[in-house]
Amino acid sequence: MxxxxxxxxxxxxxxxxxxxxxxxxxxxxxxxxxxxxxxxxxxxxxxxxxxxxxxxxxxxxxxxxxxxxxxxxxxxxxxxxxxxxxxxxxxxxxxxxxxxxxxxxxxxxxxxxxxxxxxxxxxxxxxxxxxxxxxxxxxxxxxxxxxxxxxxxxxxxxxxxxxxxxxxxxxxxxxxxxxxxxxxxxxxxxxxxxxxxxxxxxxxxxxxxxxxxxxxxxxxxxxxxxxxxxxxxxxxxxxxxxxxxxxxxxxxxxxxxxxxxxxxxxxxxxxxxxxxxxxxxxxxxxxxxxxxxxxxxxxxxxxxxxxxxxxxxxxxxxxxxxxxxxxxxxxxxDDAAPGAPGSADGPPSPPLRVSVVGCGYLGAVHAASLARLGHDVVGLDVDARRVEALAAGRAPFYEPELAALLTEGVDAGRLRFTTDPAQVAGAGMHFLCVGTPQRPGSDVADLHHLDAALDALTPHLRRGDVVVGKSTVPVGTAARVAERLRPAGVGVVWNPEFLREGHAVSDTLRPDRLVYGTGPGDEELAERLDDVYRPLLEAGVPREVTDHATAELAKVAANAFLATKVSFANGMAEVCAAAGGDAVALAGILALDRRIGGAYLGVGLGFGGGCLPKDIRAFAARAEELGAGEAVGFLREVDRINDRCRDRAAALVTTACGGTLVGARVAVLGAAFKPDSDDVRSSPALGLASRLAEGGARVVVTDPQALALAQASRPELGYAVGVQDAVRGADVVVLATEWDEYRALDPAVLRPLVRRAELVDTRNALDLAAWRAAGWSARALGRAEAALPQPAAG
Ligand SMILES: NC(=O)c1ccc[n+]([C@@H]2O[C@H](COP(=O)([O-])OP(=O)(O)OC[C@H]3O[C@@H](n4cnc5c(N)ncnc54)[C@H](O)[C@@H]3O)[C@@H](O)[C@H]2O)c1
Structure with missing residues (x-):
């Protein structure tokens, strides 16, 4: 009609x-x-x-x-x-x-x-x-x-x-x-x-x-x-x-x-x-x-x-x-996951009282997401300033969608935060979300936060409560925690998180899968956890119930595989550099093979952040303790290839500086370990910036979200708030974190601000042809490392 x-x-x-x-x-x-x-x-x-x-x-x-x-x-x-x-x-x-x-x-x-x-x-x-x-x-x-x-x-x-x-x-x-x-x-x-x-x-x-x-x-x-x-x-x-x-x-x-x-x-x-x-x-x-x-x-x-x-x-x-x-x-x-802002679901019935212990990147997102699912959530953390921010509905770090979710939960009265462990009493289920960093001077995971959280929690647990481990831990930890809590009549399920920073909210509300690891005879605890995740299950999210050890390994094995893919692509980039190949094109060809797929095959500066690097080291260390070190010996090489990415990038910047970094002014765009995050832990971008500064360059770093944390972690580097200030007078501009806003930069606008129009793209995120057309000499790690002809003037 x-x-x-x-x-x-x-x-x-x-x-x-x-x-x-x-x-x-x-x-x-x-x-x-x-x-x-x-x-x-x-x-x-x-x-x-x-x-x-x-x-x-x-x-x-x-x-x-x-x-x-x-x-x-x-x-x-x-x-x-x-x-x-x-x-x-x-x-x-x-x-x-x-x-x-x-x-x-x-x-x-x-x-x-x-x-x-x-x-x-x-x-x-x-x-x-x-x-x-x-x-x-x-x-x-x-x-x-x-x-x-x-x-x-x-x-x-x-x-x-x-x-x-x-x-x-x-x-x-x-x-x-x-x-x-x-x-x-x-x-x-x-x-x-x-x-x-x-x-x-x-x-x-x-x-x-x-x-x-x-x-x-x-x-x-x-x-x-x-x-x-x-x-x-x-x-x-x-x-x-x-x-x-x-x-x-x-x-x-x-x-x-x-x-x-x-x-x-x-x-x-x-x-x-x-x-x-x-x-x-x-x-x-x-x-x-x-x-x-x-x-x-x-x-x-x-x-x-x-x-x-x-x-x-x-x-x-x-x-x-x-x-x-x-x-x-x-x-x-209707196929969309529940709890998603676009979906038409209501809260599950009945809402549960739960606690989330440890409100960092993982715990804050988990607490806010459980409130979105309709539960009554109390978040516990030892950091009073973090608790104060969260209780006021403010995200203490940058994570897309988190601030809105926090405000929603706090305003609705479903989400509270406290430093007082007694406040968790009465919640039937307690999610352990504390950090498990690398022990200083060793590759082994440091579990003292986990033990301290259990010490604080135990006096307030009641018989029949369930403790749900979400933190990434060495295999065997869940069984140890279960042993400790068994006399109090408290069961333990290991339910590893798989979220990516920058996508943490959607990964929590729309996960690929849920994994529950239960101890012998405790299989019925899976149903208790089902009540928490009911809307996700109804939306068709697969759930695998297994034993403690397999659940713990599910997380570290996934991380190890992803890290291996990244380093594989970067290893190929090293071979390409030696042979005159194009590693980005090679990765693109591999990605078309359905058996391989394109995820985590990005060629560039490698992986970083608070998880992948320390998790694969801790995994290798734990495997060695168990006498299975040889089986994952390749993870040491994965780590080494990843580390070499920063050296190769530094060498490329040195070339762009004309052979020496001494006295060169280098603008580094990006400090966060990846876009959509303000996390600078093991950040490749900051690692590169430091190497450049150590080589004698005057480095100015900028980042849309991570500036404060970067400054706190590497105070010796120079910083600028916006791109224009960062690149002013630069000899080389380096893209180190592929934020959307850096991808969208207009090379013609930046051109008059720099001293020499030299670009190094360490993430293969920019359109080199467009930069060259605007008068830049452009290089990219693994793709166009050799000096490329500058276009004719005009
Ligand atoms: N949809 C309608 O029928 C209708 C009718 C009349 C007027 N409007 C106007 O059109 C606009 C869009 O409406 P809509 O229906 O798409 O609503 P919407 O809620 O879907 O979109 C509004 C957007 O603004 C963002 N926003 C709110 N406060 C913000 C802030 N302080 N800073 C940055 N972003 C913020 C929200 O996150 C959201 O993405 C509104 O200004 C609304 O008043 C819409």
């Missing part, structure tokens, strides 16, 4: 895309529902996108499909904090300001934050646009009309808003944002405009966000009655997200000041929406009428004349079509 209009849309769309002129855009709130569609469309139009989002209501899942694109950068930032002079924000031509909670559930949960983002956040985004001479668009809302007395609503209607009502935090934040945008346009000369968005729907809405369409779709798919407020005669005009994005970008390109309504003029009663959703899903569970919330608007429909006349824009997707696409997307999400 919609074919004629669809073919017209496609042609128009192609023309619009061809005329689109913005080269680089910032989208605040780009990991949210609307924002992620905006980012997608901007990339399709050839615009580089910097998505700035604190992930408070959005999710990296929404933009996961964009993150492989070099033109896309995700900066996890709160826009309420002023933008720093980040290189990724240079040359911005368009700022689309969408950051704000948008659904009643979200803004009522974060009322003060909603006002902050509408005021200080809008101010910071406006300042960014002003400093860059960029076009600015504020995503305002039809809520500025409140419960309107005029119908349909035209832009010159002032609205009917209760400034102290429950919705006021959102409505007034947007009204203030509009006033601020107007002031910046009038008094500060910013090319700023305002759009007022009416109800929009489509894929990537969250089923639990309280907005009418996703709520109905979720309820219908779950076979529940649809909850309709009041008698359902109140109206909404609903616009499919693709149409809205088209209108928003047309508005951006038009230079129009607004305010301009963007929305569909097809007005539907809420009851009709419910009936259509039920029909589209095939649900016969009916509707359930509930009380109308205070200040719920009775009628909503834009007068869309201005958008039609100024932009030639109107919503085109039919309600039937848009609904079908939305339902299809929600159905596909």
């Amino acid at each position: 919609a074919d004629a209009s669809e073919s017209r849309t496609t042609t128009d769309h192609d023309e619009v895309r061809a005329r689109w002129g913005y080269r680089r855009a910032v989208v605040t709130g780009g990991a949210g529902f609307v924002g992620s569609h905006v980012c997608e469309e901007l990339l399709a139009r050839g615009t580089e996108v910097v998505c700035v989002d604190d992930l408070s209501t959005g999710s990296t899942d929404n933009v996961a499909h964009l993150r492989g694109d070099r033109r896309f950068t995700l900066l996890e930032r709160d826009v309420v904090r002023p933008f720093d002079d980040d290189a990724a924000l240079a040359d911005v031509e368009l700022v689309l300001h969408l950051a704000s909670p948008a659904s009643p559930v979200d803004y009522l949960r974060r009322p003060v934050e909603t006002l902050d983002v509408g005021s200080a956040g809008t101010r910071n985004a406006l300042e960014l646009a002003r400093s860059r001479g960029a076009r600015f668009v504020l995503a305002s809302t039809s809520e500025v009309y409140g419960d309107p007395e005029v119908h349909p609503q035209r832009e010159d209607y002032w609205g009917h808003v209760n400034p102290v009502g429950p919705r006021s935090v959102y409505d007034e934040a947007k009204r203030f944002g509009e006033a601020l945008t107007t002031a910046f346009r009038g008094a500060r000369g910013v090319d700023a405009g305002i759009v007022r968005i009416f109800n929009t729907y489509g894929p990537r809405m969250r089923g639990g966000d309280g907005r009418v369409i996703p709520t109905f779709v979720r309820q219908a798919l779950a076979g529940e009655p649809l909850t309709v407020f009041g008698d359902g005669t109140q109206t909404r005009s609903v616009c499919y997200v693709d149409d809205l994005v088209e209108g928003l970008l047309a508005f951006a390109a038009s230079g129009h000041p607004g305010p301009m309504n963007l929305g569909s003029t097809q007005e539907l009663t809420v009851l009709r929406i419910a009936e259509d959703v039920a029909a589209a899903v095939g649900s016969d569970a009916g509707v359930r009428l509930v009380d109308l919330p205070q200040d719920d608007p009775r009628r909503r429909r834009p007068d869309a004349t201005l958008a039609r006349e100024a932009l030639g824009w109107a919503a085109r997707t039919s309600w039937a079509d848009g609904l079908a696409r939305t339902v299809e997307w929600f159905r596909a999400q």
Whole structure:
């Protein structure tokens, strides 16, 4: 039925895309529902996108499909904090300001934050646009009309808003944002405009966000009655997200000041929406009428004349079509893991009281994730400052999505942190998440944190409690712990974690597998643990029940295999360097072999962090103790190859410096051991920076998240806050950690800042051809180590 209009849309769309002129855009709130569609469309139009989002209501899942694109950068930032002079924000031509909670559930949960983002956040985004001479668009809302007395609503209607009502935090934040945008346009000369968005729907809405369409779709798919407020005669005009994005970008390109309504003029009663959703899903569970919330608007429909006349824009997707696409997307999400922000699950029943002992990288994420699964969690740690930060909902280290999860758990009262071991009493299950570092001067694992945690915990355990080990330990530890706790009637399960820093939240809520190691006769403890992970199991996560030793080995064996893959690729790089081959191409060819696969075959500076290096050493040491050292003797070589990566990188930088490091100024981009983490333990990047400094170079290191920790761990090195300051006057620029924002660097912008345009890419993450085209001499570890011809000038 919609074919004629669809073919017209496609042609128009192609023309619009061809005329689109913005080269680089910032989208605040780009990991949210609307924002992620905006980012997608901007990339399709050839615009580089910097998505700035604190992930408070959005999710990296929404933009996961964009993150492989070099033109896309995700900066996890709160826009309420002023933008720093980040290189990724240079040359911005368009700022689309969408950051704000948008659904009643979200803004009522974060009322003060909603006002902050509408005021200080809008101010910071406006300042960014002003400093860059960029076009600015504020995503305002039809809520500025409140419960309107005029119908349909035209832009010159002032609205009917209760400034102290429950919705006021959102409505007034947007009204203030509009006033601020107007002031910046009038008094500060910013090319700023305002759009007022009416109800929009489509894929990537969250089923639990309280907005009418996703709520109905979720309820219908779950076979529940649809909850309709009041008698359902109140109206909404609903616009499919693709149409809205088209209108928003047309508005951006038009230079129009607004305010301009963007929305569909097809007005539907809420009851009709419910009936259509039920029909589209095939649900016969009916509707359930509930009380109308205070200040719920009775009628909503834009007068869309201005958008039609100024932009030639109107919503085109039919309600039937848009609904079908939305339902299809929600159905596909039914496979998504539970607890994920995009999934439609509720807490498991009944919630359990659990404790998490040790709240570092592993424990903080585990505690917050268990709270997300609906459990009542107390986190115990000896570090009072860490506990204080966590209890206030602040992540004491950088890990994507963690801050939002902590705030959610703490606000909901399901997540507490303490230094007092007595507080764990009454929790039936206790997760051991303490660190197991390498013993100084030895490869052996140091278990004194584990023993100290057990000492603190034991007096508060009750008969029938279960202690669940998550820490990575030498095989045999679980049996020892079980022996110790058996007299107290406490069982022990070893349930190793497999999470990767930088992906720890999603690895916890959406793991590849769960492994439970139980002691002889304790097999029924697996069912106790099932109750904790019920939503994950229901989502189809495989679970393997085995003995203690096998569970302990599952973790170290996985790490050993991954480390071996990395070092294999880097070993091949050494051979390639000797033979004149291209190790990156070789790894790419190996990756196509389905028996091998491409994961962990990256050629470059090697692995680091708080786990892999010390875990494989401890594994080899433990195997030797057990008399099986020869079986894993190759792990020593894996370690040596990994260490040589830093030497080879240092040699390459020396070559780029003209044969000696002495007196050379070297900018090192990256300090964290990998992107999306602020962990600098055994960081290859910092290891390389130190080698360069020891060789006589004046080294300046920068990193988007790890600067403070890097400075604390290697105070002898120089540091700079942003890329531009780091590279100023440099003889060589070294990419050492492949953060998205470094991948997106514009070599032409950096070129005038350096003394000599020499690049060394130790991660094979940059487009060398683009750097060379911008006048750089570019080398990469394992791929293009030999000096490469500099392009002809001009
Ligand atoms: N979807 C609609 O029907 C609708 C209607 C009217 C207006 N709007 C406006 O459109 C915008 C996007 O709405 P949405 O539906 O995509 O909501 P959403 O909650 O899915 O997206 C908002 C995004 O902003 C981010 N964010 C919130 N506070 C932030 C902060 N302080 N710093 C950085 N990022 C922050 C969130 O993490 C999220 O990714 C909002 O400004 C909203 O007011 C939406």
